[in-house]
Amino acid sequence: MDFLEINTDLHIHSKYARAVSQKMEIPILAEQAKLKGVQLVGTGDCLHKKWLEHLEKNLEGDGIYKYESTKFILQTEVQDKNRVHHVIFLPNFTKAYELREKFSRFSKDIDADGRPWLYLNGKEIAKKTLECDGLIGPAHAFTPYFGLYAHFDSLKDCYGEFVDKLSFLELGLSADSYIADKISYLHNLTFLSNSDSHSPSPLRLAREFNRMKLNQLNFEEFRKVFQQGEENKVTLNAGFHPKHGKYHLTRCKNCLLFYKLEDAKKQNWRCGNCGGVIKKGVKDLIEELADSEGNPERPKYIHIYPLTEIIATAHNIKSFFSKYVKEIWDKFIENFDNEIKVLIDVPVEELEKIDKRVAQYIKAFRNDEIEQIPGGAGEYGKLLPLGKKAEVKFFKHTQKSLGDY
Ligand SMILES: [Zn+2]
Ligand SMILES: [Zn+2]
Structure with a gap:
């Protein structure tokens, strides 16, 4: 059938x-x-x-x-x-x-x-x-x-x-x-x-x-x-x-400092750095309810990002809406029909014929080797160019609070 x-x-x-x-x-x-x-x-x-x-x-x-x-x-x-x-x-x-x-x-x-x-x-x-x-x-x-x-x-x-x-x-x-x-x-x-x-x-x-x-x-x-x-x-x-989602980690809505769940609780959900409201992230929310290691029966979940964002990141271009980004995007689509094929199906060697840097970036995320600043408190995660390490700053208790200044 x-x-x-x-x-x-x-x-x-x-x-x-x-x-x-x-x-x-x-x-x-x-x-x-x-x-x-x-x-x-x-x-x-x-x-x-x-x-x-x-x-x-x-x-x-x-x-x-x-x-x-x-x-x-x-x-x-x-x-x-x-x-x-x-x-x-x-x-x-x-x-x-x-x-x-x-x-x-x-x-x-x-x-x-x-x-x-x-x-x-x-x-x-x-x-x-x-x-x-x-x-x-x-x-x-x-x-x-x-x-x-x-x-x-x-x-x-x-x-x-x-x-x-x-x-x-x-x-x-x-x-x-x-x-x-x-x-x-x-x-x-x-x-x-x-x-x-x-x-x-x-x-x-x-x-x-x-x-x-x-x-x-x-x-x-x-x-x-x-x-x-x-x-x-x-x-x-x-x-x-x-x-990459907007609410993945627990984070201050105002100064965007990241929090471990226990610190956010100790702080009573008020930021120790700026006094802003701390928003609980999806990761911590699920951890609190977790009672299983996972489900082997579940279909595979693969991680993808918009090609536009990949092109901009691979070429170090700030705006996702720049003309240059759009030109490269068009070239990929003309050659391989649609974006999903480019992201998950087309072999890297084929992608390289269009744009080497983008092809390398796609190869990296297919291997789950992408670094990014995680999202939280309404801000999307930010992809980093290859070779750049993500520095993620979490609140530490030694940090001075507003009252100390
Ligand atoms: Zn909705
Ligand atoms: Zn804050």
């Missing part, structure tokens, strides 16, 4: 969500997804009236939709009354309108933001989603502010009896499968690694993606991906090394 194997980015936002690029429209997304190398993309915001109209106008199909060669699946993210975010997939437009109707009664204005705020808890949201034949799971589960584990110690505390009906858990940029599997309760749940992109730029779109094996591409086969069967499943997760 022939299977399809496709790359998917299943969580993005439309131009109708807060702080999102006005370029987030289907024709641009379809084109950019192709250059990036993803075949199936979440629509984002599929409960928003204007976005639904845009989707209906631009997409054709049933369950899985398409614009030119790029496929789309109806997807949204909602915020519950505890500020936890959930990712939802729906089987068709009828169900999307149905769920929109159900949720409208629990929102002051469901169209105020592409990511609606609902006066419902996780359990109620799961119940209503399942009534519409949808799939649900926590979005960027470990992220401070809007991740489930920022507010609850377990999935059950959030979803109640619906915990067994969850289809997946989204890791978020500051976690990967290896650290998330330190929580044994999660071993039976499919992990998704999605971009949560607010822009169609190759710097953001599909910066994380899932490779899936499916019998056929329709919604019911997609649903089976999450049922832990032998046939349809996630075969690979790819995304940032957790160090």
